[in-house]
Amino acid sequence: AQSVTQPDIHITVSEGASLELRCNYSYGATPYLFWYVQSPGQGLQLLLKYFSGDTLVQGIKGFEAEFKRSQSSFNLRKPSVHWSDAAEYFCAVGFTGGGNKLTFGTGTQLKVEL
Amino acid sequence: DTAVSQTPKYLVTQMGNDKSIKCEQNLGHDTMYWYKQDSKKFLKIMFSYNNKELIINETVPNRFSPKSPDKAHLNLHINSLELGDSAVYFCASSQNRRGTEAFFGQGTRLTVV
Numbered sequence: 001a002q003s004v005t006q007p008d009i010h011i012t013v014s015e016g017a018s019l020e021l022r023c024n025y026s027y028g029a030t031p032y033l034f035w036y037v038q039s040p041g042q043g044l045q046l047l048l049k050y051f052s053g054d055t056l057v058q059g060i061k062g063f064e065a066e067f068k069r070s071q072s073s074f075n076l077r078k079p080s081v082h083w084s085d086a087a088e089y090f091c092a093v094g095f096t097g098g099g100n101k102l103t104f105g106t107g108t109q110l111k112v113e114l
Numbered sequence: 115d116t117a118v119s120q121t122p123k124y125l126v127t128q129m130g131n132d133k134s135i136k137c138e139q140n141l142g143h144d145t146m147y148w149y150k151q152d153s154k155k156f157l158k159i160m161f162s163y164n165n166k167e168l169i170i171n172e173t174v175p176n177r178f179s180p181k182s183p184d185k186a187h188l189n190l191h192i193n194s195l196e197l198g199d200s201a202v203y204f205c206a207s208s209q210n211r212r213g214t215e216a217f218f219g220q221g222t223r224l225t226v227v
Contacts, residue, residue: 032213042221043204043220046215046217049213049215100208100214101159101162102149102157102159104157106155106156
């Protein structure tokens, strides 16, 4: 069965610093990969996705992620974090034949110090 | 316009009661889902419907019964509520296409006391 690991439960960065959130997946074939963000009391908003093609994908709010097949990773990055980026970030994986269901990682809570 | 809307946003009820959560999407999607987010924020799929047909049922107790009157609506009915049912329930929808992303509602925070 597919699984997703987000090794960092909490991350704190200073405003203006760069950010990298880690995501590793376990799946036999190439999965579909997603990053979602959840602000307190809100639903999940899609930041970006990887389906095929270019392994570096650009998303909303200045985020990008790179798919590395050899490392089974899909890390999320942002060159300069803003205070409004403080939220919970979820990596998710879908796969062909899975009925488009998403398997989520446990999330990484991002705090931004001013 | 809200793409995926759920009602109510908050629901507090006593053990043993029966309650429903409603979900509607105006995106024209064929597939709808219910996800449960527990107190540790872990998200797990419960059900998926495609064109009103159940396609995923992830070992959810049969006290939980989804109902899809049409492809724009997927309601969740829960019988005999237990303390452990307390969670945030998210409705989502997507196109019925490989690799497509899901759009989520704002969630319903269910508290069973």
